[in-house]
Amino acid sequence: MHELSLTQNLVEIAAEHARAAGAKAILSITLEVGDLSGADPDALTFAFDVCSRGTLAEGASLNIRRVPGQGCCAACAATVVCRTPTVVCPACGALAVTCIAGTELRILELEID
Amino acid sequence: MCLNCGCSATGTADAHHHDQGSAPAHGHEHEPGQGSRTLHIEADLLAKNNRLAAGNRARFQAAGVAVINLVSSPGAGKTTLLERTLTDLGRTLRFAILVGDLQTSRDAERIAASGVPVRQINTGAGCHLDAHQVAHGSEAFDLPRTDILVIENVGNLVCPAGFDLGEDHKVVLLSVAEGEDKPLKYPHMFQAASLLLITKTDLLPYVDFDLECCKAFARQVNPQIEIIEISCRSGAGLPAWYGWLEAGVALKRAPSAKRQE
Numbered sequence: 001m002h003e004l005s006l007t008q009n010l011v012e013i014a015a016e017h018a019r020a021a022g023a024k025a026i027l028s029i030t031l032e033v034g035d036l037s038g039a040d041p042d043a044l045t046f047a048f049d050v051c052s053r054g055t056l057a058e059g060a061s062l063n064i065r066r067v068p069g070q071g072c073c074a075a076c077a078a079t080v081v082c083r084t085p086t087v088v089c090p091a092c093g094a095l096a097v098t099c100i101a102g103t104e105l106r107i108l109e110l111e112i113d
Numbered sequence: 114m115c116l117n118c119g120c121s122a123t124g125t126a127d128a129h130h131h132d133q134g135s136a137p138a139h140g141h142e143h144e145p146g147q148g149s150r151t152l153h154i155e156a157d158l159l160a161k162n163n164r165l166a167a168g169n170r171a172r173f174q175a176a177g178v179a180v181i182n183l184v185s186s187p188g189a190g191k192t193t194l195l196e197r198t199l200t201d202l203g204r205t206l207r208f209a210i211l212v213g214d215l216q217t218s219r220d221a222e223r224i225a226a227s228g229v230p231v232r233q234i235n236t237g238a239g240c241h242l243d244a245h246q247v248a249h250g251s252e253a254f255d256l257p258r259t260d261i262l263v264i265e266n267v268g269n270l271v272c273p274a275g276f277d278l279g280e281d282h283k284v285v286l287l288s289v290a291e292g293e294d295k296p297l298k299y300p301h302m303f304q305a306a307s308l309l310l311i312t313k314t315d316l317l318p319y320v321d322f323d324l325e326c327c328k329a330f331a332r333q334v335n336p337q338i339e340i341i342e343i344s345c346r347s348g349a350g351l352p353a354w355y356g357w358l359e360a361g362v363a364l365k366r367a368p369s370a371k372r373q374e
Binding site: 002004005006009010012013017018021023027037038039084085086087088095105106107108109110111112113 | 148149150151152153154155156157158159160161162238239240241243271272274275276297300301304332333334335336
């Protein structure tokens, strides 16, 4: 549900950078979305069509790069895949996993004209 | 001008909105460029909210006010908890309350009956409060003469988790009528919270809620989370909650001697 405000931020940030670079239009936006970020890529894409209307980003393609959730267990030192935010280690069962990747929610690059 | 965000508003958080990045017409056409270019920007989508939240936090810190962000699904008992807390602690601690809801000022009216300063923020369609709304919403309060600011967030167990408001702690409420598996189903919120209040424990004899299981699930997503079981109806557990609040206020008071009325 909060993808709408995240997408408004996305369009605002992209337009600011594009304007500063003297762009006439944004052709594409590359966005990194972690699996543990709490944001749904489909909902972001859906909201982008609406939020970008009348802005420099209208008509731009939104390329989303997903980042898998990854954690490290302090008990057994295993590097584990995290599909949800949890501290339970799938390898040894300890409550000792710290997330090391997957919370990203950022614009990587803009292609401008 | 708004000093927090640079907007031109002088009034309340909901009295103005910001340009969402539209390109204003500026009276001339640009020459065709040299083709497309790539800008590497690496910009976090939550950066603006996080910057405003840091500003709020600094302002709250300077005023020596403890700030709690109350979050839960709709109906878990946030407003009832506030009413009861204000009745019991309103004479010993100076409260200010910010209430977020999509529509109506019903919660603010309930809380205003206690005589405590209260402001309602209507988010319209917004599913959470953000740091900008809290910056403007808290302007009306005399923060140096406030011990604790409680922000009652929009009832929603999903979206408020990602939006820092500048609070010291998120406190998540989960009522026993909701089911013990909520911490696993909505892990982001339970991970972000410092304290879990399991509410409506007077209903335990009538519902299938496994208390120990719920606590274990909460600790699976957040081993550091503190847990207090309460019932606003019977009063069970409330002294522990009040103790937690008072400890938070004492921490804030210690560094800066608070101005007394």
